[in-house]
Amino acid sequence: MTVQTDPLDDVLALVGATSSLSAGLVAGGEWAVAFEPPPAVKFNAVRRGSCLLLADGNVFELRTGDCFLLTRPVAFTLASGPDVTPEPARPLFVAAGEDGTARAGQGDDVFLIGGRFGFGERAQELLLDALPPVVHVPGGNTAAAAVRWALEQIDAELRDRPPASTLLTEHLALVMLIHLLRLHLAAAPPAAGWLAGLADPVVGAALRAMHGKPAYAWTVADLAAAAAVSRSTLAARFKQVVGQGPLDYLTQWRIELAGARLRNGDHTVATIAREVGYGSESALSTAFKRVTGQSPRAYRASRPA
Structure with a gap:
């Protein structure tokens, strides 16, 4: 009998996917934050409120539960609106408190968590080149329930900091990555390639x-x-x-x-x-x-x- 397996599992294992949660961002009022091109695959998830993502010449509306991946080292901006002059992200995160959360604008009606996924040397050709520079996954549809669950668990771990919370959040982020890839491939499969x-x-x-x-x-x-x-x-x-x-x-x-x-x-x-x-x-x-x-x-x- 033929043994069958999931090629996506195999490729993710081969390229050695790892994850790390870097920091959060709280913002309110009129605000905009410009980020330099990330050296690794970047992800952000909107846990409260809404904002705009400006990246790769496109504007994406982000709402509570939405996630995005940047699969290329492209600069991007998160903002309350399209016409707000952005401030650089680095000083905001350098000035962040002990919890690592940066703040922009006035108020706290928007909250995002962010992190990075690391991959081995073959990831670009095997996986990332088949994806668009920006992968936006809306969180409001029923198919994104697993992503919402992973984000809720990450929130709880970051809030309460129980033993081994760092390791668990890294694994939860990988769970989220797999579900994000599944949702993207179901909604917009590549035209060619494996x-x-x-x-x-x-x-x-x-x-x-x-x-x-x-x-x-x-x-x-x-x-x-x-x-x-x-x-x-x-x-x-x-x-x-x-x-x-x-x-x-x-x-x-x-x-x-x-x-x-x-x-x-x-x-x-x-x-x-x-x-x-x-x-x-x-x-x-x-x-x-x-x-x-x-x-x-x-x-x-x-x-x-």
């Missing part, structure tokens, strides 16, 4: 089969059977949606898995070759160099310990 394939019933079935058993000697016929279509249908549909053939994708994913093992472990190249579906070290080395331009040993040596 993320687009997840939303396609034919391509998605083949992707899950390959990710479930990446070392298996898959053929197009096997994958077509897993997707319950003909070989020609699968090949054409996979190429149309993902941009490459299914076996080319399988090779790419195996090399990603091998690269992660080379970066993060001390297994021999021969052992890694068997783990990812190559019969010998030389077979993996040939495929690895064709895809990455480096041999496995040179790749490992070029990465810091």
Whole structure:
């Protein structure tokens, strides 16, 4: 029986997603705060009130429960209105109190929490490039219930600070990230690429089969059977949606898995070759160099310990 898994799970695990809550922002009256381009994936969630987000040449209306992700290092502004002159964020957060919450304007009718997600070196190509620079997820619809739950738990942890609250809020933020990605992909799936394939019933079935058993000697016929279509249908549909053939994708994913093992472990190249579906070290080395331009040993040596 074919073992199937979730490619999004696999990619998030491969790129080593981590999270940290950085600070909050309380604001009221007329206010605007300009933020420098963040060095990592930035997120903010509106816990009270409403405001505007100006980023990447667009204006987004944010209401209570809304979240946004910045997947690129773009400058952005949070503001009460479009015509308020912004003040730089850095001095406000430097002057923040012990709770790390900055304040802007007069009053406290708006409250946001924010943080960052960190990823490994392959995240840009594998995940982030498939997403728009700004991902806005409204919190008012029923599909966002899980995001609201995670935010409520984060609020409680930040408010009461019980033991291990830092670790728990980091895990809750990762839960929120997964739900944000799910909601975005359901509402606006990419036009092409492996993320687009997840939303396609034919391509998605083949992707899950390959990710479930990446070392298996898959053929197009096997994958077509897993997707319950003909070989020609699968090949054409996979190429149309993902941009490459299914076996080319399988090779790419195996090399990603091998690269992660080379970066993060001390297994021999021969052992890694068997783990990812190559019969010998030389077979993996040939495929690895064709895809990455480096041999496995040179790749490992070029990465810091």
